[in-house]
Amino acid sequence: MRRTELILTIAGFCLMTATASSIWSVQHATAQDSIYMPQHNTKGELILPKNHSWRDWPYVGSMVTPNALNGGEAPFPEHHVTYIDPVSWQHYKKTGKFREGTVIAKELTRVRAPDGANKDGSTDEVSGTGYFMGEYSGFEITIKSKKLYPKEPGNWAYYSFGHKPEPYNAVAKKQPTEACAACHQASAAEDMVFTQFYPVLRAAKPK
Ligand code: HEC
Numbered sequence: 001m002r003r004t005e006l007i008l009t010i011a012g013f014c015l016m017t018a019t020a021s022s023i024w025s026v027q028h029a030t031a032q033d034s035i036y037m038p039q040h041n042t043k044g045e046l047i048l049p050k051n052h053s054w055r056d057w058p059y060v061g062s063m064v065t066p067n068a069l070n071g072g073e074a075p076f077p078e079h080h081v082t083y084i085d086p087v088s089w090q091h092y093k094k095t096g097k098f099r100e101g102t103v104i105a106k107e108l109t110r111v112r113a114p115d116g117a118n119k120d121g122s123t124d125e126v127s128g129t130g131y132f133m134g135e136y137s138g139f140e141i142t143i144k145s146k147k148l149y150p151k152e153p154g155n156w157a158y159y160s161f162g163h164k165p166e167p168y169n170a171v172a173k174k175q176p177t178e179a180c181a182a183c184h185q186a187s188a189a190e191d192m193v194f195t196q197f198y199p200v201l202r203a204a205k206p207k
Contacts, residue, residue: 036085036103038143045171046141046159054105054141057083061198064131066111068120076163078108079133082198089204096205098144098191100155108138108163138163141172142180144191149174153181154192 036054039047060082067077084092088102112134117123122130139161143149149157158180159172175181181192189196195205 035087038103038141041171043171045173046143048139048161048168048170048172049105049141054083054085054107054139057085057105058089058200060084060104060200063197064111066121066131068122076108076138078110078137079131080106080108082106082194084201092201093204094206098193100144100146102144104142104193106140107136110134110137110165136166139168142184142193152177153185156181156184156192158184 036049036057041047062079062081064079065074065076067074070077083105085103085105088099088104091097091099091102110133111121112123112132113121114123118129123132125132141159141161142156143159144154144156146155149155158175160175161168161172184192184194188194193201195201
């Protein structure tokens with residue numbers, strides 16, 4: 001083998017190895033990203049998921065409750081967007097049940113109301129007059145776990161990382177049962193989750 005051929009062969013081998021290892025690391029990162037494991041600190045507070053990872057999760061539904069339709073002051077005068085973690089989504093499609101370890105995230109987004117908005121807080125955009133999304137303004141999570149929350153109704157625990165613009169709080173304390181779970185228990189359609197507002201889950205549920 002001549003010297004140049006030898007160099008080319010070695011270079012080719014290096015390139016193949018580098019490509020294979022970068023493909024491996026991409027796949028590895030994707031697999032890890034899609035499996036979210038809730039992390040708690042030593043005080044038992046939930047740590048905010050890294051890199052807004054919930055925004056990559058399957059979306060299940062959204063609603064908007066503007067001030068103008070709520071006597072001028074809605075408790076959540078925003079768009080609410082709900083996501084479910086990918087593993088629990090696959091499980092729900094198969095079984096129609098929220099598995100042990102289900103995580104559901106709800107993120108709030110201000111209604112877009114730049115100068116010149118209408119009296120009712122709506123804006124006139126190219127698709128019509130209505131309530132459009134502005135900036136992020138809050139983040140909440142609920143986790144179902146018999147192991148972690150044996151005493152909570154339905155084994156769901158509720159956390160809020162703040163009702164405010166980003167950055168959200170780095171950690172959240174578990175909310176008292178009366179603060180969150182009670183209303184979910186009383187009014188949500190399925191296992192304390194508001195599936196009546198989540199067309200993606202209703203359509204995916206096995207008949
Ligand atoms: C007065 C009733 C009520 C109370 C109290 C309440 N929620 Fe909810 N929650 C809702 C409704 C209704 C939805 C459906 C989506 C929406 O309208 O925003 C919801 C949805 C959610 C979701 C998405 C998953 C699901 O179950 O549908 C999370 C997460 C959540 N709430 C967290 C909380 C937290 C954290 C608290 C306490 C700080 C709380 N909620 C208190 C009514 C309530």
